[in-house]
Amino acid sequence: MATITLQQVEKKFGSAYAVQPMDLTIQDGEFVVLLGPSGCGKTTTLRMISGLEAVTSGKILLNGRDVTWLHPSERDIAFVFQFFALYPHLTARENVAFPLQAQSVPRDEVTKRVNEVLKLLQIEHLANSRPAALSGGDQQRIALARALVRRPSAFLMDEPLGALDAEFRETMRAEIKRLHLSINATTVYVTHDQVEAMAMSDRIVVMSAAVVQQVGTPAEVYYDPANLFVARFIGSPGMNLLKGRYSEGVVSFGGSKRLPVPAAWRAAVDQVTQGGGELIVGFRPEAASVRADGELEATVYASDLHGGFSMLHLDLGHENPIVHVRASRQEIYPIDALVRFSLDPNMVRFFDPRTEKALQPVAEVAL
Amino acid sequence: MTATTPRPTFEQSGPRLPVVESIRVDRVHPRARIAGSVRATLAIILSLISLIPVFWIVLTAFKTPTDVTAIPPKLIFEPSLTGFVSLLSDMRLLSQAEQEERSQQPDLSWVDQIALQIGRAINGPSQYARQLGNSVIIAGTSTLLSVVLGLLSAYAFSRFNIPAKGDLLFFILSTRMLPPVVVTIPIFLMYRSIGLHDTHFGLIMLYTVFNLSFSVWLLKGFIDEIPREYEEAALVDGYTRLQTFFRIVIPQARTGIAATTVFCLIFAWNEYAFALMLTTQNARTAPPSIPSILGSGGIEWNTIAAGALLFLIPVVIVTFALRQHLLRGVTFGAVRK
Ligand SMILES: Nc1ncnc2c1ncn2[C@@H]1O[C@H](COP(=O)(O)OP(=O)(O)OP(=O)(O)O)[C@@H](O)[C@H]1O
Numbered sequence: 001m002a003t004i005t006l007q008q009v010e011k012k013f014g015s016a017y018a019v020q021p022m023d024l025t026i027q028d029g030e031f032v033v034l035l036g037p038s039g040c041g042k043t044t045t046l047r048m049i050s051g052l053e054a055v056t057s058g059k060i061l062l063n064g065r066d067v068t069w070l071h072p073s074e075r076d077i078a079f080v081f082q083f084f085a086l087y088p089h090l091t092a093r094e095n096v097a098f099p100l101q102a103q104s105v106p107r108d109e110v111t112k113r114v115n116e117v118l119k120l121l122q123i124e125h126l127a128n129s130r131p132a133a134l135s136g137g138d139q140q141r142i143a144l145a146r147a148l149v150r151r152p153s154a155f156l157m158d159e160p161l162g163a164l165d166a167e168f169r170e171t172m173r174a175e176i177k178r179l180h181l182s183i184n185a186t187t188v189y190v191t192h193d194q195v196e197a198m199a200m201s202d203r204i205v206v207m208s209a210a211v212v213q214q215v216g217t218p219a220e221v222y223y224d225p226a227n228l229f230v231a232r233f234i235g236s237p238g239m240n241l242l243k244g245r246y247s248e249g250v251v252s253f254g255g256s257k258r259l260p261v262p263a264a265w266r267a268a269v270d271q272v273t274q275g276g277g278e279l280i281v282g283f284r285p286e287a288a289s290v291r292a293d294g295e296l297e298a299t300v301y302a303s304d305l306h307g308g309f310s311m312l313h314l315d316l317g318h319e320n321p322i323v324h325v326r327a328s329r330q331e332i333y334p335i336d337a338l339v340r341f342s343l344d345p346n347m348v349r350f351f352d353p354r355t356e357k358a359l360q361p362v363a364e365v366a367l
Numbered sequence: 368m369t370a371t372t373p374r375p376t377f378e379q380s381g382p383r384l385p386v387v388e389s390i391r392v393d394r395v396h397p398r399a400r401i402a403g404s405v406r407a408t409l410a411i412i413l414s415l416i417s418l419i420p421v422f423w424i425v426l427t428a429f430k431t432p433t434d435v436t437a438i439p440p441k442l443i444f445e446p447s448l449t450g451f452v453s454l455l456s457d458m459r460l461l462s463q464a465e466q467e468e469r470s471q472q473p474d475l476s477w478v479d480q481i482a483l484q485i486g487r488a489i490n491g492p493s494q495y496a497r498q499l500g501n502s503v504i505i506a507g508t509s510t511l512l513s514v515v516l517g518l519l520s521a522y523a524f525s526r527f528n529i530p531a532k533g534d535l536l537f538f539i540l541s542t543r544m545l546p547p548v549v550v551t552i553p554i555f556l557m558y559r560s561i562g563l564h565d566t567h568f569g570l571i572m573l574y575t576v577f578n579l580s581f582s583v584w585l586l587k588g589f590i591d592e593i594p595r596e597y598e599e600a601a602l603v604d605g606y607t608r609l610q611t612f613f614r615i616v617i618p619q620a621r622t623g624i625a626a627t628t629v630f631c632l633i634f635a636w637n638e639y640a641f642a643l644m645l646t647t648q649n650a651r652t653a654p655p656s657i658p659s660i661l662g663s664g665g666i667e668w669n670t671i672a673a674g675a676l677l678f679l680i681p682v683v684i685v686t687f688a689l690r691q692h693l694l695r696g697v698t699f700g701a702v703r704k
């Protein structure tokens with residue numbers, strides 16, 4: 001098994017950055033997800049780790065060994081492609097055996113190990129089929145088997161579920177997660193589906209426009225986004241972001257709408273705004289609770305029912321964007337009705353509008 | 368009482384619209400089946416019509432000279448090898464007396480007997496057998512070279528970042544933009560002064576150069592269609608670039624390789640003008656020799672037909688051997704796009 005370290009790794013195509021210099025250490029046995037919108041450089045990062053793409057500069061270490069300029073075949077890494085890339089002229093069994101043949105493993109050993117992985121993935125019955133005759137899910141299982149059979153030190157997966165139907169995707173997601181838990185191999189997994197990222201990862205690397213925006217556990221990325229991009233990108237809908245004016249411990253959003261800044265944040269907010277100025281307030285839909293004595297007042301713009309709750313879309317007026325708030329499913333909120341809501345002070349976040357970065361609270365001052 | 372809709376029976380559950388083309392249909396609508404057989408019949412009729420000349424060549428090759436010129440043409444006759452014997456041997460005419468004398472000899476071989484039927488005796492083997500051999504060597508070697516070199520450069524053009532790739536490809540194609548006949552005289556002069564005239568190597572090189580542009584372009588198209596992921600998967604699975612080329616690219620490109628082989632072979636096999644200009648004796652191939660059969664005393668149609676038939680056979684064999692690769696395999700499409 002392996003740790004993977006990227007040191008100032010960057011990739012340029014011509015003069016355009018596909019990946020800006022990035023640092024990342026992936027621990028042994030960790031499941032790391034690269035998450036980001038299309039074209040942000042996830043695949044390129046993965047291909048650089050595998051050696052299929054040369055780095056423009058920087059270093060890649062595998063278990064402390066510098067592999068930056070090693071051929072892909074010398075890195076002992078397995079790659080699972082979005083479109084499976086099963087060799088169409090070989091049967092499923094031959095596909096799985098293919099990587100072992102490169103290492104000139106003796107024939108009965110090959111048979112034994114192929115049978116083992118086929119059994120592990122419960123696809124023994126497919127052994128003699130050609131890829132073209134199989135469903136997408138089964139093809140991906142065989143691709144996984146082919147990656148597993150070599151017992152590589154790390155797995156790289158580029159949107160392995162992207163080409164599957166929604167119903168298959170859930171099943172396969174669980175299978176991959178289970179597989180990871182049972183063999184505990186270092187895995188780097190690329191996706192642009194944040195639900196997948198949240199569900200599967202130990203840590204998420206959020207990327208956008210060739211830049212790493214944040215590296216953190218799913219909870220960190222969700223509750224403490226490092227900047228406005230992550231706040232908007234993670235969650236559906238993303239974090240509510242309101243621009244307000246800060247002065248003397250209170251943020252106002254036009255009219256009489258005011259929000260006191262929790263004590264823990266006071267120092268940081270004072271410093272950034274230099275005592276008073278623009279500030280961005282962020283909160284998740286579930287941080288708000290609709291109640292008669294709430295400090296913020298808004299009208300109902302629309303509402304929709306979800307499984308266990310209803311989502312209210314509220315208009316705060318004064319050029320504020322629509323905010324999304326969770327509310328009880330039992331209540332009925334007619335359109336244009338006036339509601340009041342308050343925010344859980346532990347779940348409110350503040351961002352500097354100039355740098356777009358999140359502010360850091362002063363720990364435990366309030367207590 | 369509740370009215371339940373009856374479950375559709377197997378008979379009713381087939382495709383509603385006629386399925387004309389599909390790979391996985393076990394029940395085909397009758398109308399589609401009729402359309403299919405009509406098309407098959409038409410295809411058979413058309414191919415029979417286009418095979419008539421070939422059929423006629425085969426018939427003529429097995430006729431005696433008298434049967435060939437019989438009017439009305441004979442469809443049913445006693446087959447004879449006269450044509451082949453006079454094609455492959457050098458003969459002289461016998462006088463009446465000599466014929467009498469030879470027919471008394473008990474130890475005549477079967478070829479001599481056939482020659483005697485048309486009043487001739489065999490001096491020795493003709494040039495044609497040798498020329499056919501030359502054709503096999505020259506066309507075979509140049510085809511092999513065109514396909515191997517073409518495959519390597521097509522792979523490079525398809526997969527690597529080559530400086531001025533577009534210009535190079537255009538340049539390669541531009542070698543085909545001039546009608547070849549235009550350059551026969553300069554090439555003749557060049558070949559003569561550097562000693563390539565009437566050599567096997569000279570023709571092999573010429574045919575290879577002519578075919579290369581074609582094979583590079585054709586094979587590049589086929590290789591472009593093979594998704595790179597296959598090779599990348601093999602690379603991370605521990606194979607070198609060259610192993611990947613042999614184990615992944617070549618099996619995937621075999622349709623293209625088969626098609627290119629057949630086209631290159633047909634060109635090199637049938638080439639007439641250069642072979643006529645650049646060879647005299649040693650390296651002369653079959654195509655310029657067939658018309659010279661015409662020359663020797665009267666038009667011996669059965670000999671010419673035998674020559675044409677022997678000439679057709681090698682290409683037919685190769686095409687036939689490669690036929691299942693020429694049909695696009697069902698294997699395409701295992702990478703979903
Ligand atoms: N071979 C290449 N040549 C030039 N530009 C490239 C090449 N490969 C990728 N790029 C560019 O690099 C950027 C990052 O591409 P990459 O494939 O890594 O994105 P991604 O995050 O994987 O996106 P997606 O979610 O669509 O797969 C894109 O703008 C892309 O156009």
Ligand SMILES: [Mg+2]
Pocket residue numbers: 042043044158
């Ligand atoms: Mg990608």
